[in-house]
Amino acid sequence: MLFFFCAEVDLEHLYDRATTRLVVFTSVKDSAMQDFVSMGKDPMTSDATIRFLVSKFDTKSSVERHTLKDILKGIGPASIDLITREMDWRGTDEEARSIKQSLWILGEIGTARIVEPVGRFTKDDAWSVRSAAFTALGKSGSNTAVEHVLDGLKDTIALVRKSAYYALSEIATEQEMPFLLAGLTDPYYGARYAALSGIRRLKQDGLIFFEQLVDDETRNYFFLAAAAGSDIEYLLDDHFWSASPATRKAMYQIMPKTLLEDALEKEAHPLLKKLLEKRIAFLQQK
Secondary structure, three states, X not given: OOOOOHHHOOHHHHHHHHOOOOHHHHHHHHHHHHHHHHHHHOOOOHHHHHHHHHOOOOOOOHHHHHHHHHHHHHHHHHHHHHHHHOOOOOOOOOOOHHHHHHHHHHHHHOOHHHHHHHHOXXXXXXXXXXXXXXXXXXXXXXXXXXXXXXHHOOOOOHHHHHHHHHHHHHHOOXXXXXXXXXXXXXXXXXXXXXXXXXXXXXXXXXXXXXXXXXXXXXXXXXXXXXXXXXXHHHOOOHHHHHOOHHHHHHHHOOOOHHXXXXXXXXXXXXXXXXXXXXXXXXXXXO
16 A cells, blocks of 8 residues: 555654564565655655655665665655755764765665755764765766866875775766876775776777886776776787796786786786686686
8 A cells, every 4th residue: 555645654653664674574674664664755745755754864874775775776866855955964973874865865776866966064073974975976977077086186185085086987988087197096995996997998099008117017007907998909019028927927816818818829928828827718718
């Protein structure tokens, strides 16, 4: 039975059903969640329903947090205005659970509409809030978030930079490629991998990466890994063979079988030749 008027519904009772941890009541939980989604979409009940759900954002329960996310994502963009209206309330303690829940759910809903309200929190004093804001901006899918995201690339907290590079990797255009390339040399590996993901999405010409090679194995690995996702014809040129054995070894772990076979013909290092033979044999069995 669907409920159409909040006045006829005990929202607390429905919430208890929607957030139950008991597996035997899975069908009850699913039904209650769907009732919330239906009421959240109904113009007659949406405001009261969404306000009630937002009032629960300070919960310490991971089950409740995930349930709230699923319900409000199901309701969709209709939730955005009421969520953002309450965003300045951080919660009851220093964990700022309410604001982080808001940022998480807005990111899951997405669209360019979340960029302005979420962007306000990219300079928050709490690093966890900044990180959550950048992640949400990446999920917005909107390039209009770039101006906020670029500020996070130099954050002093590694996890915040990782979130900022993740966001950039999702929304960058060719114009932001220099920032992604700079990310390949970030001190934090998580930030480097996030930048690498964005570079591969944009499919940049491989030559640009070989021009960046220096006497630094870690740096070279990420530039060569970026090249592996671009024009494949460039990957095994002279720049690759001038890289250290350690860098080549790392690259062999991610190359496709066709490139490994080409490398086997050119590789002179005896241990690396054995590694290549094993990798090729392994991939042939898959």
